[in-house]
Amino acid sequence: xxxxxxxxxxxxxxxxxxxxxxxxxxxxxxxxxxxxxxxxxxxxxxxxxxxxxxxxxxxxxxxxxxxxxxxxxxxxxxxxxxxxxxxxxxxxxxxxxxxxxxxxxxxxxxxxxxxxxxxxxxxxxxxxxxxxxxxxxxxxxxxxxxxxxxxxxxxxxxxxxxxxxxxxxxxxxxxxxxxxxxxxxxxxxxxxxxxxxxxxxxxxxxxxxxxxxxxxxxxxxxxxxxxxxxxxxxxxxxxxxxxxxxxxxxxxxxxxxxxxxxxxxxxxxxxxx
Amino acid sequence: xxxxxxxxxxxxxxxxxxxxxxxxxxxxxxxxxxxxxxxxxxxxxxxxxxxxxxxxxxxxxxxxxxxxxxxxxxxxxxxxxxxxxxxxxxxxxxxxxxxxxxxxxxxxxxxxxxxxxxxxxxxxxxxxxxxxxxxxxxxxxxxxxxxxxxxxxxxxxxxxxxxxxxxxxxxxxxxxxxxxxxxxxxxxxxxxxxxxxxxxxxxxxxxxxxxxxxxxxxxxxxxxxxxxxxxxxxxxxxxxxxxxxxxxxxxxxxxxxxxxxxxxxxxxxxxxxxxxxxxxxxxxxxxxxxxxxxxxxxxxxxxxxxxxxxxxxxxxxxxxxxxxxxxxxxxxxxxxxxxxxxxxxxxxxxxxxxxxxxxxxxxxxxxxxxxxxxxxxxxxxxxxxxxxxxxxxxxxxxxxxxxxx
Numbered sequence: 001x002x003x004x005x006x007x008x009x010x011x012x013x014x015x016x017x018x019x020x021x022x023x024x025x026x027x028x029x030x031x032x033x034x035x036x037x038x039x040x041x042x043x044x045x046x047x048x049x050x051x052x053x054x055x056x057x058x059x060x061x062x063x064x065x066x067x068x069x070x071x072x073x074x075x076x077x078x079x080x081x082x083x084x085x086x087x088x089x090x091x092x093x094x095x096x097x098x099x100x101x102x103x104x105x106x107x108x109x110x111x112x113x114x115x116x117x118x119x120x121x122x123x124x125x126x127x128x129x130x131x132x133x134x135x136x137x138x139x140x141x142x143x144x145x146x147x148x149x150x151x152x153x154x155x156x157x158x159x160x161x162x163x164x165x166x167x168x169x170x171x172x173x174x175x176x177x178x179x180x181x182x183x184x185x186x187x188x189x190x191x192x193x194x195x196x197x198x199x200x201x202x203x204x205x206x207x208x209x210x211x212x213x214x215x216x217x218x219x220x221x222x223x224x225x226x227x228x229x230x231x232x233x234x235x236x237x238x239x240x241x242x243x244x245x246x247x248x249x250x251x252x253x254x255x256x257x258x259x260x261x262x263x264x265x266x267x268x269x270x271x272x273x
Numbered sequence: 274x275x276x277x278x279x280x281x282x283x284x285x286x287x288x289x290x291x292x293x294x295x296x297x298x299x300x301x302x303x304x305x306x307x308x309x310x311x312x313x314x315x316x317x318x319x320x321x322x323x324x325x326x327x328x329x330x331x332x333x334x335x336x337x338x339x340x341x342x343x344x345x346x347x348x349x350x351x352x353x354x355x356x357x358x359x360x361x362x363x364x365x366x367x368x369x370x371x372x373x374x375x376x377x378x379x380x381x382x383x384x385x386x387x388x389x390x391x392x393x394x395x396x397x398x399x400x401x402x403x404x405x406x407x408x409x410x411x412x413x414x415x416x417x418x419x420x421x422x423x424x425x426x427x428x429x430x431x432x433x434x435x436x437x438x439x440x441x442x443x444x445x446x447x448x449x450x451x452x453x454x455x456x457x458x459x460x461x462x463x464x465x466x467x468x469x470x471x472x473x474x475x476x477x478x479x480x481x482x483x484x485x486x487x488x489x490x491x492x493x494x495x496x497x498x499x500x501x502x503x504x505x506x507x508x509x510x511x512x513x514x515x516x517x518x519x520x521x522x523x524x525x526x527x528x529x530x531x532x533x534x535x536x537x538x539x540x541x542x543x544x545x546x547x548x549x550x551x552x553x554x555x556x557x558x559x560x561x562x563x564x565x566x567x568x569x570x571x572x573x574x575x576x577x578x579x580x581x582x583x584x585x586x587x588x589x590x591x592x593x594x595x596x597x598x599x600x601x602x603x604x605x606x607x608x609x610x611x612x613x614x615x616x617x618x619x620x621x622x623x624x625x626x627x628x629x630x631x632x633x634x635x636x637x638x639x640x641x642x643x644x645x646x647x648x649x650x651x652x653x654x655x656x657x658x659x660x661x662x663x664x665x666x667x668x669x670x671x672x673x674x675x676x677x678x
Contacts, residue, residue: 014391021388025381109365109372109389110348267351270344271287 015112022119027126038130045086045131049079056198065200068236069144076142077234079135081197084229087128087156088163088222089188094120095167096174096184099269106270113266114258117171121164125156132156139233146236155228162221162251165258172265175272195222221250275360277441277472278323278346282355285316285341285496315341317496318355323441323489325360328473330487330504332480332511338496339476343367343443346474361440361472364390366430375419379410379429382418386433400436407462408432428455435462442466445476460486480508541646544581545611545638549574550652563656565629566668571654572619573636575611581645583608586618587637590654593630598666626668629658 031038056062057074064077098116105111139145174180196204196217206214217223224247228239289311316338323329331339344350346357347365372389373382383404387397405414408429413421418429434442442463463486467473477483483490483504490507492500500507551572554563563569571588586603601620603609609618632654637647 011391017391017393018388021385025377025385029376105372105374107344107349108367109386111389270349 015115018111019115019119019122022115023122023126026120026123030123030127041127041130042134045079045082046134049075049082052078052082052198062199062203065202065235067142067144067234068146069142071142071144073142076135076138076144077230078198079138080230080234081226083128083132083135084155084159084226085192085195085197085222086131087125088159088225089192090128091121091124091160091163092167092170093184093188094124095164096170096181098167099171100174100273103273106273113172113269114168114262117168118164121160121167125160129156136233144234144236148232148236148238151238152229152232155225155232158247158251159225162225162247162254165251165254168258168266169254169261172261172269175269176265191220191222195220195226197226201227221247224250275325276322277325277327277360278321278329278357278474279360280322280346280355280357281320283316283319283342283345283352283357284314284354285338285345285350286312286314286353289313314496316345316352316493319491319493319498320355321489321491321498321501323472323474325440325472326467326470327489328467328475328487330483330490330508331474331476331493332478332483332490332508333493333499337493339493340367340445341496342493343445343474343476347443359441362390362437363441363443364434364437364439365443365445366434367443367445373418373426373430376417378417379408379414379421380405382429383433387437390437390439392437404429404432404436407436407458424452424455431459435459435466438466438469439471441472441474443474446478480512484508539646539648541638541644543646544579545575545577545584545645547573547575547636547638547646547648547651548615550634550636550654551617552654563625563654565627565656565658566624568621568623569625570619570621571634572617574615574617575638575646576615577611577613580613581611581638581640584611584638584640584645585609587639588620589635589637590627591633591635591650592627592666593632596666598627598632624668625656626670627656628663628665628668629656631655 030041053075056078057064062074064072064074066072067076095117098120099106099113102111102116106113136149170180170184194217201214201217201223204214204217206212224243227243228247231237231239319342321329331342333339341350343365344367345352346359347363347367349367372386374385377385380401383401384397387400392400408414408425408431410421410425410428413425414429418426421429434444444463460482463473467486473486475483475486487504489502490500490504491498492507492511500510551574552563553570553572555568555570573586573588584603585608588599588601589597590599591597603618603620633650634652634654635647635649636651638645639647
């Protein structure tokens with residue numbers, strides 16, 4: 001009964017252009033907002049690496065697996081995992097609030113509801129690349145370099161797509177359920193600790209009171225993403241095919257879910273904002 | 274002729290939220306909303322088309338669905354059913370500050386809006402100077418739009434919306450915010466756009482601008498198309514109805530004179546009882562509103578139960594400061610004999626010289642000094658100022674003469 005012939009003159013190219021210009025605007029705003037601008041995006045993760053390395057390597061005596069060049073540097077190993085996690089969590093978080101931030105504008109001009117989540121994801125992703133660059137420079141300083149680095153950007157792109165799709169779903173959800181934000185904040189915290197980022201997966205017992213605990217940890221898609229990044233950048237080896245397929249599967253499923261959300265709710269958000 | 278916009282059976286339905294549960298916590302604690310969802314049809318079965326180069330006006334009362342219709346046309350709202358197809362690029366100016374980001378400067382907002390409308394950077398650079406010149410807001414173009422006055426908002430918004438040369442331009446009652454000069458500029462530009470083959474869809478409460486700019490008009494009422502046709506016919510029909518409705522409302526203001534038992538309002542022996550006070554004017558016969566300086570008829574309807582001879586009707590009009598400004602008596606034309614049955618007695622004048630304001634009316638009928646019916650402050654009389662509002666209680670005839678000594 002609902003028959004809508006497209007009224008949009010916005011071609012998909014124009015929409016992509018719009019997405020890109022939103023992302024650029026975002027980046028500009030972020031770098032001019034604080035006096036140190038760009039520097040902050042690097043200081044915060046570096047401080048995190050420093051603090052966590054101190055706490056875990058020195059106090060808890062956590063052991064990182066050896067790097068590709070045979071040495072073991074906890075900070076490098078942790079940094080590599082943290083970059084992947086940060087790309088994911090910051091893109092998803094920014095995507096979540098992006099639609100609400102558009103606010104009144106959505107009621108005055110037609111903007112497809114997926115554009116804010118994607119454009120904010122792009123701008124965050126670009127900003128996080130700097131962090132990844134610093135991390136790679138750190139590896140370089142440790143003389144831990146390999147050809148597997150070439151594949152690393154692919155992992156980051158897939159993580160970003162996964163995070164943007166999730167961010168879009170959350171951005172629509174938050175329009176209808178305003179406490180999505182608080183719930184997701186708690187959930188990401190839990191998720192961070194359930195992902196082997198500051199402890200190696202080996203630390204998780206394979207079986208715990210009859211529960212196959214390590215297998216459960218492996219169900220977490222972020223375990224795969226972090227694991228793949230570390231294989232390529234830190235251990236300088238190829239990730240297992242299983243992890244690759246598993247993370248791709250999750251990404252594809254999330255993209256599909258985002259599409260469904262768009263079809264079902266995403267085209268009516270301007271009424272609910 | 275090819276149609277720029279074609280809408281068939283367009284409907285838009287909103288859910289009426291009596292208590293919307295927007296927090297998961299609420300849903301969790303109080304369960305899903307159990308009330309049956311209620312729907313409200315903001316737009317029902319609208320079918321119309323706008324040929325290329327033609328213009329359409331939407332008129333109707335507040336809440337009649339005009340803005341909803343525009344939002345469906347621009348794609349901001351998805352129609353609940355029906356279809357709309359737009360042939361060409363659409364640019365819309367909905368409400369003040371259409372699509373402006375408050376933190377960005379005017380220049381950045383132009384860029385943003387033009388990008389939303391699908392322009393490339395190069396095209397935008399070409400348009401930028403033209404838009405800035407049309408908006409004419411001086412150095413403010415480089416400050417954040419949150420510092421703009423509402424007039425500047427509209428200037429910039431209008432400039433962006435029209436300078437991108439859309440095939441279809443949608444404007445929602447915004448031009449009225451600008452000053453007279455800018456409004457004129459906008460009208461001229463809209464005329465020019467139409468000549469160049471663009472189509473216009475306009476919502477306005479200013480019926481004058483609808484008849485001036487539009488070929489056709491739709492009169493929306495409660496989301497339904499009440500009338501659709503040539504603009505001047507539709508606006509006339511709408512105006513007639515508005516006047517009739519106002520007249521009906523005015524009639525309510527002058528109610529039946531109540532058969533009150535509160536004795537201070539109603540006295541007399543009762544052979545004649547007043548029923549209603551009905552003011553009217555020959556120039557505005559659909560409106561029961563009187564205008565200063567124009568003709569007026571103050572009519573009293575009564576019911577006579579037994580014959581009365583030598584009757585004299587009195588009509589007292591008191592202004593808001595409790596001063597009786599008029600005390601008319603029918604005895605000036607001699608006594609009246611009233612037969613059994615209903616009837617009216619009216620005071621008529623070519624020029625009602627009371628100044629504008631709200632007055633209170635008292636009526637009475639006596640016969641040889643004996644009160645038959647008297648009702649004090651039973652009706653309200655509203656008189657509107659005819660031309661320039663003047664003080665005092667009445668309009669003195671005459672003219673002003675100035676001469677140099």
